[in-house]
Amino acid sequence: MRVLIVGGGIMGCATALELLERDPSVEVTLLERAVPGAEASTAAAGILGAQAESHDVNDTQSLRLFLRARAAYPEWAARLGETGVHVGYRKCGVLRLAFTEDEASRLRAMAQAQGAQGARVELVTNPRDVEPTASPEARLGAFFPDDGQVDPPRLLRAILARLAREPxxxxxxxxxxxxxxxRSGACEGVHLDDALLEADATVLAAGSFSALVPGAPEAALRVRPIRGQMAELEERLPQTSTIVFGDSAYVVPRGDGRIVCGSTMEDVGFARAVTVAGVTKLLGGALRAxxxxxxxxxxxxxxxxxPYVPAPEARSLHDAAPPLIGRSDLPGLFLATGHHRNGILLAKLTAEAVASAILTGD
Ligand SMILES: Cc1cc2nc3c(=O)[nH]c(=O)nc-3n(C[C@H](O)[C@H](O)[C@H](O)COP(=O)(O)OP(=O)(O)OC[C@H]3O[C@@H](n4cnc5c(N)ncnc54)[C@H](O)[C@@H]3O)c2cc1C
Known part of the structure; x- marks a missing residue:
């Protein structure tokens, strides 16, 4: 079976690997306009925030999906580590801080809803008991001990190292x-500048650019770009070990002195710029936390x-529809896009679902 994949981000690369590992008759061609990982997938913070990112206390479906995605990581990270590239997986926990009573009551509601689903969360009146460098100004913390992180550029590199060994x-x-x-209402492959490539299955994994690929089905036309700005800091004496979410930024310690601070959420089309306002917000928020x-x-x-797909009646850029994963309305075309803030978390699960849809029709 010949499979074409459009886009070499985490979705395209992880799906390619899953297909090749599952079925010895599959041949994959991955088409990337720049280099693999050129866009969101190596820019991400790599937080595996199954719980910290579950803001909507009524959305138990997403929480369950996120928990399954997180549970898949330890084994995946260990297997990818056999390439010699360690992906930086650490179950370091995430501490969310509340500075106001409003924020504190949101944390209490999150803790209650997640506890009811069997997920571990601790409310702490002194967040410094969990992370000694956290702000003394915070009046409450919610600690999610099972959330963690990977290092996205290393994750991509490890997958590519595996792919490089696949004939x-x-x-x-x-x-x-x-x-x-x-042709005749079905996808038969893709057009390049000078050629038609035919395939038994084509996967659209072009991230926030998915809607720009001519012929993309209606579902994919809903994908929009949301800009995120980031900053990397270096602590001379690494002191922080837990991921800390403040009121306008998060702080992700890599464990070796590097600290990644993120991230803005901006609806500015494809305007590629790091701005004074963005960096001020990030660094101010990081310092407060x-x-x-x-x-x-x-x-x-x-x-x-x-790659953001707005939820119906979205009130903020946090309100996202579920990602687009699996079969599309067009026979022969499969989707792996629209993962918004949690694509790194959802990568392995997405690859499994898309591979199953292609190989077994599930
Ligand atoms: C600042 C920031 C922080 C984030 N932090 C986290 C986090 O902490 N945890 C988490 O889980 N997620 C995080 N995310 C989200 C995550 O990065 C994305 O959901 C995920 O990387 C999307 O992967 P993708 O493969 O769909 O897209 P991309 O990585 O954008 O890959 C799409 C690829 O398609 C290629 N392409 C596009 N059009 C074409 C074409 N016509 N032909 C050929 N190739 C094409 C592009 O060049 C690109 O390489 C973050 C995102 C951002 C921006």
């Missing part, structure tokens, strides 16, 4: 898909676009 894998960097090839970062060095800044 049935062809990676074409610098190859832009100009359109899906649609972890005051000892005052002396940390700012090493670099960057931005990228989350």
């Amino acid at each position: 049935r894998m062809s990676l074409r960097s610098g190859t832009t898909v100009r359109s899906l090839a649609i 972890v005051p000892s970062l005052e002396e940390a060095e700012v090493v670099r800044t960057w931005c990228a676009f989350r």
Whole structure:
């Protein structure tokens, strides 16, 4: 079976690997207009925030999906680590801080809803008992001990190292898909500048650019870019070990002195810019959450676009519809896109679901 994958982010790469590992008759061609990981997938913070990211206390379906996704990580990380590239998986926990009574009552509601689903969460009146560098100004913390992190550029690199050993894998960097090839209401492959590539199955995994691929089905036309700005700091003496979410930024300690601070949520189309306002918000929020970062060095800044599908009647950019995973309305075309803030968390589960849909029709 010949499979074409459009886009070499985490979704495209993880799906390619899953297909090749499951079925010895599959041949995969991955088409990436730049280089694998050029966009959101290496820009991400890598938080596996199954609980910390579950803001909507009524959305138990997403919480259950996120918990399953998190549970898949330890084994996946260990297997990818056999390539010699360690993906930086750590179950370091996430501490969410509340500075106001409103924020505190939201944390209590989250804790109650998640506890009812059997997920571990601790409310702490002194957040510094959990993370000594957390702000003394916080009046409450919710600690999610089972959330964790990976290092996204390393995750991508490990998957690519595995793919490089697969003779049935062809990676074409610098190859832009100009359109899906649609005939008689079915997808038969893709058009490049100078060629038609035919396939038994085509996977649209172009992240926030999915709606821009001509021929994309209606579902994928709803994917929009949401810009996120990031900053990397360096602590000379690494002190912080838990991920800390403040009121306008999160702080992700990599464990080696690097600290990733994120992230803005901006509806500005594909305007690729790190702005004064964005960095001010990030660094101000990081300092409020972890005051000892005052002396940390700012090493670099960057931005990228989350693939966002608004929920019906969305009131904020946090209200996302479920990601688009599996069969589309077009026979022959499968979707792996629209993962918004949680694509790294959901990567393995998405790859499994898309591979099953292609190989077994499930
Ligand atoms: C700042 C930021 C922080 C984040 N933090 C986290 C986090 O902590 N935890 C988490 O779980 N998630 C996080 N995310 C979300 C996560 O990064 C995304 O959901 C995920 O990376 C999306 O992966 P993808 O493969 O769909 O898209 P991408 O990584 O964007 O990949 C799409 C690829 O398709 C290629 N492409 C596009 N059009 C074409 C074409 N026509 N032909 C060929 N190739 C094409 C692009 O070049 C790109 O490489 C974050 C995102 C951002 C932006």
